[in-house]
Amino acid sequence: MGDPRERTRTIATVLPDMETRIMTLILNNEEITALLSMEDCLAQLDEAYRELGEGRAISRTRSDIYGPTHDNGRYVFKTMDGMVPSFEAAAVRLNSDVIQWGAGPGGIRKDKQRTAPGNKFVGLIMLFSTRNGEPLAIMPDGVIQRLRVACANALGAKYMAPKNASIYALIGSGWQASAQAVAMSLVRPLKEIRIFSPTPAKRERLAAELKEQLGIDVHAVDDARTAVRGAHIVGAATNSLTPVVDVDWLDPNVHVTCVKELELDDRILERSAQVVVHTRLGRPANYIIGKGEEPIYDHDPKEGLSEDLQKIRGARKSRVDLAKRPDLGELVSGHVQPPPHGGMTCFVNVMGLGIQFAALGALAHSKAKASGVGREIPTEWFLEDEHP
Template sequence: MLGEEIFLLCDEIETGSWIYSRLGDGHFDRLRAGILGDKRKQNDRCAEDNFEHRKSSLNDRHSFTARQKMSIGYFPTRPISIFSPCGDSCGHSCLTSFPCVDMPAIMLILSNEEIESFLTIDKCIGALEKAYKSWDEGKAINRPRTDLVMPSSTEAGVYAFKSMEAGLYDPPIVAMRINSDIIRWQQQGGRVIKTKVPAAPGNKYVGLVMLFSTATGEPLAMFPDGVVQRMRVASSSALAARYLAREDAGTLAILGSGWQAGSHLPAMCAVRNIKQVNVYSPTQANRETFVKEMAQKVAAEVRPVDSAEEAMRDADIIASTTNSLTQVVSPEWVRPGIHLTCVRVPELGDETIRKIDRLVIHSHQHAPENYIAGFGDEGIESHDAIDIIRKGPAQARESKVEHPFWLESPELRDLVTGRAQGRADAHESTCFLNNIGIGLQFAAVGAAVLSEAKSKGAGHEIPTDWFLETVHP
């Protein structure tokens, strides 16, 4: 097989299975070889004619030898058949199958910027809806989030390592999401604000998603979690709004002008015909900058307002997207026909939640288990480690965290599968309580990221073998 030539017309290659070749300059060049749906019948005579035709016209074509492809033979390889459409050279509808060659297994590395360039809200919503249904059918598994917390050696605050995982049958992947954070809590305007400190080199944060194949066990991709994080939260909120918000909802109130606000606004516009968006956040410069940015991304009129109360005026949907650990949504704002969503439970508070007619929560897992240095070796349930740390080691375990009154409400997967009713009428007040993030979201959206990246030729390849071993683990 070595030395046999393979001819590919770059402008005729369709999206499909991926092949990788090593050119003379030593760089990987991604090529896509696909099978056209209506050209699956192969005719031997036609294939032979087409092959000879292609050999005779190589002026504008790339010609590689299998030896060139195998010059990177340090890595495990897998056989891949290369197909190219026959075209009009022989007058038949067929495919030419070229000799099977061995290609190196690769792992895809992506950046936030690359993901943001191709990942859409619609793709995320579709991937999540499918995943929630699979979970309900027993065709997906989710492992709840856990947090490991210890004193930070370099910053005031704590070090926190957060992880969550999930697996899907279709596509056959497992996703692991981790965060390695320096965290501070501070009082601000009578509220407790949780802040992640960008303490990594270059004043950056650390959050990663890794995808693994459940067919071979090999790693498939790795990328920062930032864009996926904001998209999966907003897409889950939008998916819930599809079932809970009024069909004629036209005015959206956004509280906050940060990372999550920037994804929730277009997400809500994706599931309802939003005509006006009222944006409030405490810092005028921030909300005005946010409005200018968002006005370029949605068809709705986006305008800044000077108070939260003004943002609520005529609002059909309220999205609280702040980093506050105390209430920001007043119970007085709950009125007939309204739909509420949040990114943190404390943003709403018990009083507001109790006034809701129909409540759906993300998961029946109340809170992550926190493993805190100096507090014993068993996990302690809490939404935020500061609640445990304030009590001190002696009292933290004595006073168990009470499960909130809303914990028995239907989950989002119940809503998606129809086991829980959506909005019953136009007068109901509804709410999606985004009480905790789950690994299933990262598996679903991560799989969509991998699929889109492959179809668009995004990312950087590295040999999978760098992450494999011959030693029995």
């Protein structure tokens, strides 16, 4: 691919009239990784959630459209929008995926397929200015997706976990897990991180990586119970649709986080002195070709698996009403406080929000502009004279 700045200059040279034009930035994940530090993302999202909590930012509930594609898969077109006027930013985040369902080691799982040319995924953030409407940037969502999930969980801990929390138990060793640990280390004085996931080689590799990166005691353990015993913060970051931690294993003042509601034992929610959800927007709005709009959490075209999911959901639905809990915006903006006398707290990171992509997209855009990173194409290619 070569140096992307080199390429941009080449285009500008052969098309000299572009040099003075207003340009729309196109970034890739490598550039975004270099541009966005976890610290900066935490600060940017802290402000975004404060704006949300104060009623000055808003997201449009994620929608997923399911339709047929080749083979046994489903094509899913997913969009969510967000607006943070204090950053002069609005964004749509979209995913254009071929998905297949199957049985994994931890139960039923759905997997995005690498069907785009070159065995790639398609996930994009389109960023616009709330000042004049102009398109500012187009960028992939993969790196930002990981950062925003990690930061949301770290912000939950920043405002709810015990101030001196030093032991962090991480359940999971996948692509989300390492970012979770890095973000968490920025909001609490961690001294020890214990990692459990079903595959020994994976948990040991992640432990070695994090030890190197964070310079603290990070080690893999053989079971979840050992990981969470006495831990001050427990973070689940798995693909599991069944609970990965039992409430009876936990310290009474622990702060628990997750990246998927179904990872958590419902009794954790019931025993917590304070439960905060990422958003009360609820489930995504699912539009399923042949079925219309269905308010279900997840869609499985195979009857059997679908019934399993229905059972899981049905059995758990009655216990906890997350739609009535405070959200992260209310926590960050101080409208909700952690329990004054301690006790278990829990942050449930149920669903993404458009403001996360507007906020981090705006941060990547401003940093890229300042440092001259990224490809550019003339913004006028995306503008029109015609009244739409």
